[in-house]
Amino acid sequence: MTAQELPIAGDADVVRVRQLVRTAAVAARLSLVDQTKLVTAASELARNTLTHGGGGSATVEQVSSTIKAGVRVVFHDKGPGIPDIALALTDGYTSANGMGLGLGGAKRLVDTFDIVSSPGEGTTVTVVKWAR
Amino acid sequence: MERIPILKIGNLLLVSIQVDLQDRTVITLEEDLAEKIVATGARGVVIDITALDIVDSFTGRMLATIASISRVLDAETVVVGMRPAVAITLVELGLSLEGIKTALDVERGMRLLSARA
Amino acid sequence: MAAEVFGNVVERCRAEEEELLGRWKEIVAESLRGRMTGVELDKELRDLLDALLSALAAGGGTDPGAEAYGEVRALLGELSRNRAHQGFSPRETAVAVFALKRALRDRIGDEPGFTPLTDLIDELGLITFEVYTRAREEVISNQAEQLLELATPVVKLWHGVVALPLVGTLDSARAQVVMEKLLQTLVDTGSEHAIIDITGVPAVDTQVAQHLLKTVVAARLMGADCIISGIRPQIAQTIVALGIEFGDIATKSTLADALMLAISRSGVDFGAEMAKRGL
Numbered sequence: 001m002t003a004q005e006l007p008i009a010g011d012a013d014v015v016r017v018r019q020l021v022r023t024a025a026v027a028a029r030l031s032l033v034d035q036t037k038l039v040t041a042a043s044e045l046a047r048n049t050l051t052h053g054g055g056g057s058a059t060v061e062q063v064s065s066t067i068k069a070g071v072r073v074v075f076h077d078k079g080p081g082i083p084d085i086a087l088a089l090t091d092g093y094t095s096a097n098g099m100g101l102g103l104g105g106a107k108r109l110v111d112t113f114d115i116v117s118s119p120g121e122g123t124t125v126t127v128v129k130w131a132r
Numbered sequence: 133m134e135r136i137p138i139l140k141i142g143n144l145l146l147v148s149i150q151v152d153l154q155d156r157t158v159i160t161l162e163e164d165l166a167e168k169i170v171a172t173g174a175r176g177v178v179i180d181i182t183a184l185d186i187v188d189s190f191t192g193r194m195l196a197t198i199a200s201i202s203r204v205l206d207a208e209t210v211v212v213g214m215r216p217a218v219a220i221t222l223v224e225l226g227l228s229l230e231g232i233k234t235a236l237d238v239e240r241g242m243r244l245l246s247a248r249a
Numbered sequence: 250m251a252a253e254v255f256g257n258v259v260e261r262c263r264a265e266e267e268e269l270l271g272r273w274k275e276i277v278a279e280s281l282r283g284r285m286t287g288v289e290l291d292k293e294l295r296d297l298l299d300a301l302l303s304a305l306a307a308g309g310g311t312d313p314g315a316e317a318y319g320e321v322r323a324l325l326g327e328l329s330r331n332r333a334h335q336g337f338s339p340r341e342t343a344v345a346v347f348a349l350k351r352a353l354r355d356r357i358g359d360e361p362g363f364t365p366l367t368d369l370i371d372e373l374g375l376i377t378f379e380v381y382t383r384a385r386e387e388v389i390s391n392q393a394e395q396l397l398e399l400a401t402p403v404v405k406l407w408h409g410v411v412a413l414p415l416v417g418t419l420d421s422a423r424a425q426v427v428m429e430k431l432l433q434t435l436v437d438t439g440s441e442h443a444i445i446d447i448t449g450v451p452a453v454d455t456q457v458a459q460h461l462l463k464t465v466v467a468a469r470l471m472g473a474d475c476i477i478s479g480i481r482p483q484i485a486q487t488i489v490a491l492g493i494e495f496g497d498i499a500t501k502s503t504l505a506d507a508l509m510l511a512i513s514r515s516g517v518d519f520g521a522e523m524a525k526r527g528l
Contacts (some may be wrong), residue, residue: 011154011155011156012154014154014155015152015153015154018152018186019152022185032217033216033217033220033221033429035217036185036186036215036217036218036220036221037220037221037224039185039186040186040187040188040221040225043186043188043190044188044189044225047155047188047190067383067386067387102189104226105189105224105225105226105227108224108225108226109221109224109225132422210472211472212472214470214471214472215436215471216429216432216433216435216436216467216471217429218470219432219467219468219470219471220428220429220432220463220467222467222470223463223466223467223470224463228466228469228470229470234469234470234471234472235472236435236436236439236441236471236472236473237439237472240441240472241472
């Protein structure tokens with residue numbers, strides 16, 4: 001599967017991102033629990049993109065190493081950015097519209113989590129989940 | 133946007149979520165439920181999430197809020213049918229939904245509530 | 250340039266293709282001692298030789314990673330994977346490639362392009378090793394997974410009560426499988442009570458203890474109750490020393506006590522139930 005990009009501009013887009021991630025996770029033969037973890041993480045991150053980044057995009061792609069397959073999702077926005085990433089990753093960090101579990105929680109649900117953000121220029125979050 | 137139907141069974145309300153939840157749908161449900169509890173004088177609410185293949189922190193928080201609101205309105209809430217993969221993910225996410233009653237299925241959930249009514 | 254290195258190798262091989270193939274097959278068949286049919290072997294080697302000669306003719310050069318050798322690599326990959334899955338040894342797999350050198354020496358050993366060609370074949374031989382090893386690793390990891398499944402039986406103890414007797418070392422991967430299986434069984438059997446018995450577990454570390462805790466919380470979210478039984482004194486000490494909070498999770502020293510608790514929680518009058526069942 002080639003990379004597929006979806007815009008995130010509203011509530012309904014969050015649902016669409018979840019569905020696309022689910023399809024990719026099934027195709028990469030992730031276990032049911034791993035699919036659920038990845039889709040949940042994608043849901044958290046898509047909502048972050050919407051509420052903090054003022055909208056953006058999600059790019060879903062199947063990836064593979066020598067013996068494993070996985071799914072990579074990249075969330076990108078051109079919003080205000082995150083001034084203190086370490087703080088934002090802490091559980092209980094309260095944001096506009098969540099329980100403070102968004103970023104930190106999503107990080108625990110995936111195998112690799114990478115975040116690049118600079119104030120005023122936006123945020124890019126990249127996550128990967130491998131099939132066990 | 134779809135509205136989630138709320139059914140009245142005796143003095144209980146049954147909410148069976150069958151759609152992929154948008155945030156807006158969940159907020160509407162919260163409002164609808166509060167009104168319906170008052171209008172019907174229901175003593176309990178059963179929320180069936182058997183069909184949900186994920187519950188993220190937003191939905192999880194809304195379930196907790198619904199439970200708190202109904203408690204204030206003198207109704208007990210039971211969340212039923214959470215799938216194993218969803219439960220494992222919620223725990224990993226750091227959400228244990230303290231204070232929410234749970235049951236394996238609708239039947240057990242209703243029995244749990246009638247025992248208290 | 251590449252074509253010059255190999256001189257007239259391709260032409261000579263094509264001219265003697267049947268003889269070359271015959272000799273190659275002979276050497277390989279000898280080492281496999283009849284574990285593959287002549288027809289299968291003939292097809293494998295014929296395709297491989299043809300792909301190799303075509304690649305050489307197309308100016309593939311001395312680098313086996315070059316694009317021209319794509320088909321050769323694909324055929325080698327398939328050959329190695331098949332051998333690995335059929336339980337052939339690495340030697341029996343590699344011989345399929347290296348035997349070609351002997352066959353070539355016998356037929357066209359005097360050709361100047363012979364030496365660079367053998368170097369190329371050595372490289373191709375290494376590819377078979379790599380694929381073979383990877384395929385074996387896949388076989389092993391599949392077996393480990395199956396073993397994991399076997400090692401975690403969830404048993405029904407009573408109406409609405411299931412138990413998971415854990416025996417042996419619990420690592421993180423196994424704890425995870427166990428957790429998923431137990432929770433799925435709760436749904437499948439409609440059981441509201443689960444007992445995790447760790448009498449047979451020699452030690453727990455922080456990760457495993459965390460997995461146990463997460464299982465209990467997840468079961469609770471699903472509407473089931475989880476009791477942990479058989480915690481040995483050393484394990485209790487470890488749990489406390491590690492600072493792991495078991496909170497309000499029910500623990501019992503024996504499986505029997507845990508069963509009694511589960512039954513009483515399910516609101517069953519034990520005596521009446523026993524009488525009813527004629528026990």
